[in-house]
Amino acid sequence: MQVLRLEKKRLLHxxxxxxxxxxxxxxxxxxxxxxxxxxxxxxxYLEKQSYFPVKEYFFRxxxxxxxxxxxxxxxxxxxxxxxxxxxxxxxxxxxxxNQDIVFIGDMxxxxxxxxxxxxxxxxxxxxxxxxxxxxxGSLDLVDFFDLMFxxxxxxxxxxxxxxxxxxLAEKYREFFTDSQRLITQNEKRIPGVHRLENxxxxxxxxHQDWKKxxxxxxxxxxxxxxxxxxxxxxxxxxxxxxxxCKGERxxxxxxxxxxxxxxxxxDHIFRKxxxxxxxxxxxxxLQYFKEKYGVQMCVGCGRCIEGCPTRIxxxxxxxxxxxxxxxxxx
Amino acid sequence: MAKQKTTVxxxxxxxxxxxxxFYRETSDSFTVKADMEIDHDPGQFVQVGxxxxxxxxxxxxxxxxxYIQLNIREVGNVTIALSKLEQGDTVFIRGPYGKGxxxxxxxxxxxxxxxxxxxxxxxxxxxxxxxxxxxxxxxxTLLLGYRSPDDILFQRELLEWKNRYNLQVTVDQNTHGKxxxxxxxxFVTDALESMxxxxxxxxxxxxxxxxxxxxxIRSLKDKGFNDDQIFLSTERLMYCALGVCCHCMIKGKFTxxxxxxxxxxxxxxxxxx
Numbered sequence: 355m356q357v358l359r360l361e362k363k364r365l366l367h368x369x370x371x372x373x374x375x376x377x378x379x380x381x382x383x384x385x386x387x388x389x390x391x392x393x394x395x396x397x398x399y400l401e402k403q404s405y406f407p408v409k410e411y412f413f414r415x416x417x418x419x420x421x422x423x424x425x426x427x428x429x430x431x432x433x434x435x436x437x438x439x440x441x442x443x444x445x446x447x448x449x450x451x452n453q454d455i456v457f458i459g460d461m462x463x464x465x466x467x468x469x470x471x472x473x474x475x476x477x478x479x480x481x482x483x484x485x486x487x488x489x490x491g492s493l494d495l496v497d498f499f500d501l502m503f504x505x506x507x508x509x510x511x512x513x514x515x516x517x518x519x520x521x522l523a524e525k526y527r528e529f530f531t532d533s534q535r536l537i538t539q540n541e542k543r544i545p546g547v548h549r550l551e552n553x554x555x556x557x558x559x560x561h562q563d564w565k566k567x568x569x570x571x572x573x574x575x576x577x578x579x580x581x582x583x584x585x586x587x588x589x590x591x592x593x594x595x596x597x598x599c600k601g602e603r604x605x606x607x608x609x610x611x612x613x614x615x616x617x618x619x620x621d622h623i624f625r626k627x628x629x630x631x632x633x634x635x636x637x638x639x640l641q642y643f644k645e646k647y648g649v650q651m652c653v654g655c656g657r658c659i660e661g662c663p664t665r666i667x668x669x670x671x672x673x674x675x676x677x678x679x680x681x682x683x684x
Numbered sequence: 685m686a687k688q689k690t691t692v693x694x695x696x697x698x699x700x701x702x703x704x705x706f707y708r709e710t711s712d713s714f715t716v717k718a719d720m721e722i723d724h725d726p727g728q729f730v731q732v733g734x735x736x737x738x739x740x741x742x743x744x745x746x747x748x749x750x751y752i753q754l755n756i757r758e759v760g761n762v763t764i765a766l767s768k769l770e771q772g773d774t775v776f777i778r779g780p781y782g783k784g785x786x787x788x789x790x791x792x793x794x795x796x797x798x799x800x801x802x803x804x805x806x807x808x809x810x811x812x813x814x815x816x817x818x819x820x821x822x823x824x825t826l827l828l829g830y831r832s833p834d835d836i837l838f839q840r841e842l843l844e845w846k847n848r849y850n851l852q853v854t855v856d857q858n859t860h861g862k863x864x865x866x867x868x869x870x871f872v873t874d875a876l877e878s879m880x881x882x883x884x885x886x887x888x889x890x891x892x893x894x895x896x897x898x899x900x901i902r903s904l905k906d907k908g909f910n911d912d913q914i915f916l917s918t919e920r921l922m923y924c925a926l927g928v929c930c931h932c933m934i935k936g937k938f939t940x941x942x943x944x945x946x947x948x949x950x951x952x953x954x955x956x957x
Contacts, residue, residue: 419696419697420694420696420697422735422736425700425735425774425776427697427698427735429694429697456928457928460926460927460928461695461926461927461928462693462695463695463928464693464694585928585930586929586930586931587923587924587928587929587930588923588929588931589696589738589739589923589924589929590738591735591736591737591738593736598736599736601735601736603696603735605696608929608930608931610930610933615921615931616920616921616931617921618919618920618921619740619757619759619760619763620759622894624920624921624934634933634935637935637936638930638933638936641936642933642935642936645936646936
């Protein structure tokens with residue numbers, strides 16, 4: 355892959371120029387770090403991992419599927435704004451890749467597709483683990499980006515990862531010089547992110563240690579909301595109070611951690627126990643998704659652990675299960 | 685906001701259909717016939733709903749390319765709203781979804797159909813299918829259980845079924861002393877146990893409340909049925925029916941895509957989920 359060089363002092367200028375043609379979305383620090391639209395390139399904050407994932411820009415928290423009036427249905431058309439995402443970590447990028455599998459590959463979701471189509475993905479390589487909860491090194495992440503920025507003290511090495519990235523680099527050629535070298539696999543390694551020892555959890559379903567997490571879980575759903583890959587949702591209809599013939603059908607984020615998630619008519623709840631719900635999330639992330647699509651869904655960003663009000667560290671729990679396997683008849 | 689006309693490729697969009705017939709089956713359930721012309725397998729389902737109210741998954745209980753019949757029990761928002769419909773009204777449907785009963789691969793067998801309560805609805809699809817392909821299947825044995833004589837579904841069809849097939853109807857409690865359609869008091873499982881039936885060239889189809897399915901499977905196993913001779917139809921909460929929203933997951937399987945019909949050996953490890 356082609357590698358370019360961008361002087362650090364020129365980054366802000368580069369982004370300011372890019373901003374004329376694109377909407378730039380990058381991590382910004384307010385109360386917490388989150389991806390927001392930036393107005394000035396100086397706003398970008400790359401010290402820490404963003405608290406919120408970037409998924410809401412593609413798979414929106416709330417989406418109008420269609421509007422209706424009486425029995426006629428209209429679908430809102432989306433303005434195809436060109437967006438450039440800057441500062442995406444390796445985990446964020448892989449999370450986008452995994453959601454692409456679900457929404458584009460599997461069922462062709464037109465809303466997700468429209469949001470995704472005009473988006474350019476510019477990554478920022480972590481030289482060190484940006485959060486103590488990271489464990490992306492334990493999972494099989496791949497290179498997935500248009501451009502990837504490797505921070506090298508006074509300059510960036512920019513790896514081109516796609517045709518789109520290539521055209522972008524050509525468009526803003528004046529900022530880049532040829533680096534005359536390639537990015538080595540060693541440079542792509544992130545130190546200190548190999549916490550998860552136990553990637554295959556198929557034998558642990560009945561393990562007693564799930565209680566360690568389930569007993570302190572509040573079923574609040576913070577983990578699934580902050581997860582960059584979790585993709586479940588609900589569909590509801592909303593009507594105008596003044597005119598009930600008019601309204602819209604909406605899709606909203608949901609969470610498998612809520613008891614309501616599996617409640618059917620007649621009040622039967624299939625995953626009534628907290629432990630079952632907690633386990634279901636981890637199994638979906640590490641096993642079920644892989645059974646269906648061939649890759650693990652979890653990307654090891656650790657946001658579900660950082661954002662958990664009781665700091666349930668499922669990575670530690672899984673490691674303990676592995677290490678105590680023989681005693682527990684696992 | 686700029687609007688565009690509805691396009692066919694959007695999988696979330698339902699289409700309007702006319703109700704050809706509305707028939708009240710029992711005090712809390714009804715059957716609607718809609719003019720939806722689709723090719724489907726018995727056991728597949730559609731998302732049926734009303735704009736402004738919502739959608740719910742209902743299995744198709746007929747076998748025709750000219751219309752679909754849906755038997756619906758009034759238990760939630762959407763189903764109660766649907767119960768207010770009349771002939772000629774519009775209903776919004778998308779589908780069919782899911783994997784139905786693989787009838788084509790079961791030719792030459794006898795069919796043992798065991799249903800409980802509103803679980804009889806998807807099984808009626810098999811009965812109608814077998815009727816339309818009568819030469820492909822041997823005997824049909826229907827074993828249908830309800831709570832009380834008032835809850836017996838498909839009374840219009842029952843007499844015909846009684847004449848053509850080996851039909852047994854059971855009621856858990858016989859509240860007012862009269863037995864119609866030769867119904868017996870007791871559970872389906874009791875009737876099944878006293879039945880002289882072997883697994884020889886016999887396929888069992890079971891649908892009903894989870895407890896009933898559990899005991900029926902146990903008693904089928906006692907009679908020598910193999911796991912791959914038993915088909916179950918499962919029920920879960922679902923929104924998208926496209927294998928995305930995750931509500932209907934039974935461990936790693938999606939009821940809406942991998943099911944709702946499962947062969948017992950596919951899901952027997954998932955029993956408690």
